[in-house]
Amino acid sequence: MHRTGALYGQFKTLEQQKDTATLGMWIFLVTEVMFFGGIMLAYTINRHTYFHAFAMGSNTLSLGLGGFNTVVLLASSFTMAMAVWSAQTSKKGLITLFLSLTIFLGFVFFGVKYVEYAQKFHHHLVPGKTFDIFYCVRNPAKCSDIDAADMAKEKEEIEAAVQADPDLNAHAQLYYSAYFGMTGLHALHMVIGAGLLFWLLKESVAGRFNAEWNNPVDIVGLYWHFVDIVWIYLFPLLYLIDRHK
Amino acid sequence: MSEHEHTEHIVSPGMYLAIITTLLILTGLTVGAAFVNLGRFNIAVALLIATVKATLVVLIFMHAKYAPERTKLVIIAGIFWLALLLFMTLSDYASRVDYRGVRYPMTQIISHTLGNRG
Structure with a gap:
């Protein structure tokens, strides 16, 4: 296979080369849509069947942290789009800058996610043997990170939910399984994305990307934006159930 | 396929900026809508806003509009x-x-x- 400049031998034009790469990536992304779609389907059926447990679970998530992470991830999609633009216009310094910003925002997301997960472990809200939806309400001293007003509200909500669903402790685990499963798989995709971004960063520092050759930036960009779209759906599905009470 | 080479469509930074601004406004809107009791329409509104956001990302950030x-x-x-x-x-x-x-x-x-x- 010979290569003339940025053009590989099997292609006639750079445009054809780019279209081929893009088409292949989109076919992969369609399989990802089906992958996350199946999980969201399982979520939907459980949410309808055990609505009280899901609403209860959703209200224990921090809207502040979730909302902040949504903004961070959207911003990282913007910086990724700008990295693609920098590559298309051969602005080599800017490619490195925007790739670095995208990686930085990705790590801010991981940091916030760590804080959220750690909180759920402390509050005994991880499905399994030690799961106890009543833990904080019964041991308020051990959940000192929840302020008094929120604690009173949570107590009221749990009592109302138990009235409607006597098996709340079992059904709430379905919500947290969905929460950890979906956000965990999303985070795994981000880890892979961050790895790819580090590789792009190395290549960009070496000055490999320009208006003729920027397929890797474009393709990783498609992947990163897809992961952003998954979060666009996860945020309202997991954080915003029945918030209006 | 034609032999002559087309130039790739490059989306301008201004366009990206307009899209990210819209996405952030829609995020605020979806949080606001969650606090209004719309009964069974809460989830419909949330999914509608999410779909508008996803469409914008696909069309502009992912260049589907120019594909x-x-x-x-x-x-x-x-x-x-x-x-x-x-x-x-x-x-x-x-x-x-x-x-x-x-x-x-x-x-x-x-x-x-x-x-x-x-």
Whole structure:
């Protein structure tokens, strides 16, 4: 296979080369849509069947942290789009800058996610043997990170939910399984994305990307934006159930 | 395919900035809407806003708007397959009666939701 400049031998034009790469990536992304779609389907059926447990679970998530992470991830999609633009216009310094910003925002997301997960472990809200939806309400001293007003509200909500669903402790685990499963798989995709971004960063520092050759930036960009779209759906599905009470 | 080379469509930074601003406003809107009691329409509004956001990301950030027709076809086929997955499975759950003649709980919950929250 010979290569003339940025053009590989099997292609006639750079445009054809780019279209081929893009088409292949989109076919992969369609399989990802089906992958996350199946999980969201399982979520939907459980949410309808055990609505009280899901609403209860959703209200224990921090809207502040979730909302902040949504903004961070959207911003990282913007910086990724700008990295693609920098590559298309051969602005080599800017490619490195925007790739670095995208990686930085990705790590801010991981940091916030760590804080959220750690909180759920402390509050005994991880499905399994030690799961106890009543833990904080019964041991308020051990959940000192929840302020008094929120604690009173949570107590009221749990009592109302138990009235409607006597098996709340079992059904709430379905919500947290969905929460950890979906956000965990999303985070795994981000880890892979961050790895790819580090590789792009190395290549960009070496000055490999320009208006003729920027397929890797474009393709990783498609992947990163897809992961952003998954979060666009996860945020309202997991954080915003029945918030209006 | 034509022999002559087309120049690639480059989306301007101004356009990206307009899209990210819209996405952030829509995020605020979806949080605001969650605190208003719309009954069973809360989830519909949330999914509608999410879909508008996803569409903007696909069309502009992912350049689908400027992609060749065959790439667009793949994207539309993907959405169609997802719709099949969701629609066929959910219609089964919503209408299934088991061997005892008992409806799946989801049906009851939906009628409960319509009755008390709609």
